[in-house]
Amino acid sequence: MPCALVAIVALMLAEVPDPLPGTRPLRQSGDLASAMVDGIDRFLLRKIDDSAGRRGAFWDRRLGDEQAFVAANEPNRLRLHKILGLRGGPIRTSGIPLDAMEVLSDTRNGPTIAEDATVRVVAVRWEAYRDVHGEGLMLIPKGDNRHLADVVAIPDSTQTPEALCGLEPGVAEESRFPLRLARSGCRVIVPVLVDRGATNEGIPHREHVYRSAFELGRHLIGYEANKVLSALMWLHADRDRDGDRRPIGVIGYGDGGMLALYTSAIQASARATCVSGYFGDRSRIWTEPVDRNVFGLLERFGDAEVAAMIAPRALIVEASRVPDVKVPPGGRAAPGSLAGQGGPTVRAEAKRADRMVAGLPGAGAIAVVGDGATPFGSREALGLFLKALRPELEVREATPLPPPVGALPDRDARASRALRELDRLNAEVLEESAGVREQFFKGVDASSLESFRRTIEPYRRTFEDDVIGRFDDVPLSPSPRSRKVFDEARYAGYEVMLDVFPDVFAYGILLVPKGIRPGERRPVVVCQHGLEGRPSDVADPRVNNPAYNQFAIRLAERGFITFSPQNPYIFHDRFRTLQRKANPLGKTLFSVIIPQHRQIVGWLKSLDFVDPTRIGFYGLSYGGKSAMRIPAAVPDYCLSICSADFNEWVWKNASTKSRYSYVWTGEYEIFEFDLGSTFNYAELAALIAPRPFMVERGHFDTVAPDEQVAFEYAKVRRLYAARLGIPDRTEIEFFVGPHTIHGVGTFRFLHRHLNWPEPRP
Numbered sequence: 001m002p003c004a005l006v007a008i009v010a011l012m013l014a015e016v017p018d019p020l021p022g023t024r025p026l027r028q029s030g031d032l033a034s035a036m037v038d039g040i041d042r043f044l045l046r047k048i049d050d051s052a053g054r055r056g057a058f059w060d061r062r063l064g065d066e067q068a069f070v071a072a073n074e075p076n077r078l079r080l081h082k083i084l085g086l087r088g089g090p091i092r093t094s095g096i097p098l099d100a101m102e103v104l105s106d107t108r109n110g111p112t113i114a115e116d117a118t119v120r121v122v123a124v125r126w127e128a129y130r131d132v133h134g135e136g137l138m139l140i141p142k143g144d145n146r147h148l149a150d151v152v153a154i155p156d157s158t159q160t161p162e163a164l165c166g167l168e169p170g171v172a173e174e175s176r177f178p179l180r181l182a183r184s185g186c187r188v189i190v191p192v193l194v195d196r197g198a199t200n201e202g203i204p205h206r207e208h209v210y211r212s213a214f215e216l217g218r219h220l221i222g223y224e225a226n227k228v229l230s231a232l233m234w235l236h237a238d239r240d241r242d243g244d245r246r247p248i249g250v251i252g253y254g255d256g257g258m259l260a261l262y263t264s265a266i267q268a269s270a271r272a273t274c275v276s277g278y279f280g281d282r283s284r285i286w287t288e289p290v291d292r293n294v295f296g297l298l299e300r301f302g303d304a305e306v307a308a309m310i311a312p313r314a315l316i317v318e319a320s321r322v323p324d325v326k327v328p329p330g331g332r333a334a335p336g337s338l339a340g341q342g343g344p345t346v347r348a349e350a351k352r353a354d355r356m357v358a359g360l361p362g363a364g365a366i367a368v369v370g371d372g373a374t375p376f377g378s379r380e381a382l383g384l385f386l387k388a389l390r391p392e393l394e395v396r397e398a399t400p401l402p403p404p405v406g407a408l409p410d411r412d413a414r415a416s417r418a419l420r421e422l423d424r425l426n427a428e429v430l431e432e433s434a435g436v437r438e439q440f441f442k443g444v445d446a447s448s449l450e451s452f453r454r455t456i457e458p459y460r461r462t463f464e465d466d467v468i469g470r471f472d473d474v475p476l477s478p479s480p481r482s483r484k485v486f487d488e489a490r491y492a493g494y495e496v497m498l499d500v501f502p503d504v505f506a507y508g509i510l511l512v513p514k515g516i517r518p519g520e521r522r523p524v525v526v527c528q529h530g531l532e533g534r535p536s537d538v539a540d541p542r543v544n545n546p547a548y549n550q551f552a553i554r555l556a557e558r559g560f561i562t563f564s565p566q567n568p569y570i571f572h573d574r575f576r577t578l579q580r581k582a583n584p585l586g587k588t589l590f591s592v593i594i595p596q597h598r599q600i601v602g603w604l605k606s607l608d609f610v611d612p613t614r615i616g617f618y619g620l621s622y623g624g625k626s627a628m629r630i631p632a633a634v635p636d637y638c639l640s641i642c643s644a645d646f647n648e649w650v651w652k653n654a655s656t657k658s659r660y661s662y663v664w665t666g667e668y669e670i671f672e673f674d675l676g677s678t679f680n681y682a683e684l685a686a687l688i689a690p691r692p693f694m695v696e697r698g699h700f701d702t703v704a705p706d707e708q709v710a711f712e713y714a715k716v717r718r719l720y721a722a723r724l725g726i727p728d729r730t731e732i733e734f735f736v737g738p739h740t741i742h743g744v745g746t747f748r749f750l751h752r753h754l755n756w757p758e759p760r761p
Contacts, residue, residue, distance in 0.1 A: 017483030085219030109406035134227035139182035156254025217674030272388035280341035290334035295673035296586030312362035314388035469587030508565035523614035530621030579669035632687035647704030682715035
């Protein structure tokens with residue numbers, strides 16, 4: 001054999017890993033955590049690409065008449081209602097009746113802001129939902145300009161009503177569509193949207209409202225849709241009261257176009273709808289500002305499906321330039337930007353909607369104007385909109401109004417009112433959420449362990465299917481690969497990789513104590529790292545991260561087998577955008593993490609030195625979040641320990657008063673839709689029960705104050721001790737220390753409940 005070939009063979013043999021018996025050699029090099037995040041990214045993008053093709057299963061094509069079509073697809077309307085956070089729709093609580101609006105004035109200024117021979121402008125306010133009001137301008141035709149139609153004209157969130165009407169700079173004359181519509185014989189309401197200014201913490205106002213609302217099953221889109229829907233209800237009631245059947249329309253640009261599309265799909269009062277600067281392909285919704293993130297949208301809805309819900313009423317789409325919005329990465333806010341969609345993309349989506357309703361009596365093709373680069377509010381778009389409202393209406397020019405009669409509305413004070421009202425609404429919903437969850441859990445029977453196990457199962461399915469989100473993919477064969485990475489006196493360490501889904505794998509470090517006898521089966525502790533962590537932080541003897549105190553190693557030295565998985569919450573925005581990509585599919589990061597852990601547990605159970613009935617979970621920080629969610633969905637974990645995370649979780653995510661709240665921090669991915677109505681940490685612990693459950697809590701941990709931790713844990717204690725009669729299966733350990741693994745009471749808990757003797761002193 002030539003010398004060169006001998007050298008190559010010797011090198012190849014030297015590079016062969018020393019695998020765990022029963023596994024193939026793991027040869028993959030590079031950063032496996034980075035490869036994991038990249039693989040999940042490809043998996044989710046593929047799911048987004050496939051989503052449009054899966055929507056047909058949700059849509060009924062009964063097109064005999066409008067009534068049959070609407071009735072057959074009522075589940076879709078209700079689903080859209082829910083994911084937009086519209087709970088109950090516009091509701092009057094007290095005060096001004098529905099058929100009246102406030103016209104605002106004060107001791108210095110009368111009600112009229114500006115007027116000429118054809119149009120009068122006043123500031124108005126109306127009840128929208130609970131104590132939340134809509135506010136903005138009303139343009140009223142006057143003189144010879146007959147009032148022939150009513151319109152709600154919605155600006156983008158970067159625009160004020162005054163700018164859109166030409167009362168202050170910011171919008172070109174040809175784009176002042178509320179004024180043109182008013183001069184054309186329409187009474188026009190122009191509502192204010194929450195703007196894109198930022199809080200002192202650098203969180204945009206719209207994201208600030210979104211964060212709390214999303215956790216509580218509400219949404220900024222739903223809150224603002226309620227304002228528009230209330231205005232439409234007022235217009236409808238007002239025309240009926242006058243006995244004049246004036247047609248009603250809704251039109252909007254940018255965020256206003258989005259609201260026009262959604263509100264017209266939800267409520268059929270608008271005869272004509274015009275959407276500008278919004279309509280198109282939603283598959284890149286994850287790149288837009290996070291206040292547009294809608295959980296589960298792409299499961300059933302692209303813009304075409306929403307547009308189909310408007311048929312057979314008229315819909316005009318203007319492919320115009322989109323607002324210039326960019327939230328850069330590197331701050332506390334979720335990065336995102338708006339990118340224009342060209343005319344071909346917009347027309348393709350409109351044709352998809354046309355095909356959905358082809359054959360529905362009265363349904364015409366969606367009219368599309370513009371090429372994606374033209375200014376909004378074009379004469380062509382407005383002309384089609386007015387003709388659809390009333391054939392005799394013609395577009396007038398937006399000749400400027402005379403200077404205002406008095407002071408314009410204080411835009412800062414008005415924006416502050418809008419923000420405060422929604423902040424108070426979120427706080428009110430947060431306060432009610434405990435009672436909502438209690439009602440939600442009424443179906444659990446804790447009269448016996450058998451009854452509890454039976455009645456808790458539907459909640460486990462709801463948690464994974466509706467809250468976390470479950471992929472229907474059949475897992476791949478795990479095809480375990482491993483390599484020995486260190487050999488210590490008391491244990492050996494192996495890197496292990498398992499296949500889960502195409503492009504998705506699980507990997508971690510397995511520590512196997514030495515001295516396991518033939519035929520002996522040991523308990524396993526899965527030791528989970530926290531945010532930006534790695535298995536080496538937990539299980540590598542060469543790494544000593546003080547937050548973890550090498551707890552996987554310490555447990556291995558006590559005789560436990562340990563496995564320390566890599567969870568994908570690493571690399572900052574790279575993993576946070578995974579959540580952004582998962583959410584429109586009705587999924588979350590844990591929709592991938594849970595299948596990874598199912599594969600891990602299944603593989604561990606197959607090892608001949610593992611007792612399959614004694615596999616426990618112990619996680620710190622984000623690993624503590626994992627300890628609440630993964631064992632709740634994976635019953636093969638026989639116990640769970642939550643360290644440095646357990647608290648009143650919904651409060652921590654939704655409160656805008658507490659300094660502990662995630663509303664103010666950079667973890668923009670942390671919010672889970674509608675957790676407030678379903679599963680706080682006490683309810684997640686109920687999904688773990690009657691298996692043993694423990695909380696490890698440092699007094700100086702800044703996750704939450706002791707009082708909030710104890711408050712939520714008291715509910716867990718009541719379930720285990722008072723209702724189920726198993727007080728020995730749960731405990732909490734407070735210790736004097738920070739956000740760290742303490743490893744005292746928790747180790748005793750593991751020895752006791754995994755039935756493994758403690759080492760002698």
